[in-house]
Amino acid sequence: MKVSSPKIPLTPEEKLNLKKCKIKLHEIADMDIMNLSQCLQSSFERANYLRGLAQFQTVPSIGPKVAKRLVDLGYYSLQEVKTEEGADLINRLEERIGYWEDPCLEDSFRCIVHHANHPESNKSWFDFTPDRKSYREQYGYPTTRPTIAWYEKKKNTNN
Template identity: 65%
Template sequence: MSFKKGNRMQPSPPKLPLTPEEKQRLKASKVKLNDIALMELSELAFYLQTSIERAQYLRGLAEFQSVPSIGPKVSERVVQMGFYSLDDIKQTSGEELINRWEEQCGYWEDPCLEDSFRCIVHYANHPTSERTWFDFTDERKHYREQNGYPATRPTVSWKDIFNKTR
């Protein structure tokens, strides 16, 4: 999720669910989407003319999308679990996050989501890392071979849920 600018890689702008009014306010204030992840909440709320809660939500989405290979859907899931910054997530683990997410949504997920969660936690603790989510597949497989899944894991898979809705 980056683009080349000169000889160095620049992160792509985050994909955020901004209203047309919010987009206009950011443009008028000369705030770039890539700046949102680093802004103070009060400053972002001021520029957007919105609540601190809305600013926190948007900044959280932007911050998690700043992690190499993490897009808007994974970022949304992390925020839905109540994490709004990389600092919030440092003390957890990818396996804790996937267990929590699966319990919250009521079905088990594609294993790649656990790899993505592992990537986010790793990046929170190693911010200069350029590892991407697929660099964590072997780690996840090894962990699951040794530890399995919790007994409380949902029995329905994401495939079952989404195939029924089509």
């Protein structure tokens, strides 16, 4: 099976440093933060950020944009999301950014939490759509949910 490389925003210097350390992009997800920091010649925080992006992209069907949304919430590893709920993650994100996201992002968050607890799983984000729909039908959304949708936000920023 081909191992895919994560898409992470490395500087040219960081790319060169990884090459000097003989580290491939797909290895970053499993690296010790201190070792990664030393190899990149970067701060611990920067190494943690990059490893988080890489680690979330190890989950089937999860790409760099979804990984970044989770890191933006302050999660940097699959271990950290093990006890979370996809619905809670999306609720917190939407409150933080001020608009509601595409419902598929909640499916993706549910997928990541699932994989944190079942690393051998091959499920993709779309396998969690029925769970989300059922949950939202039963519990709805928080009363504090923003009223602006992601597509309205994009339309307003393009004007």
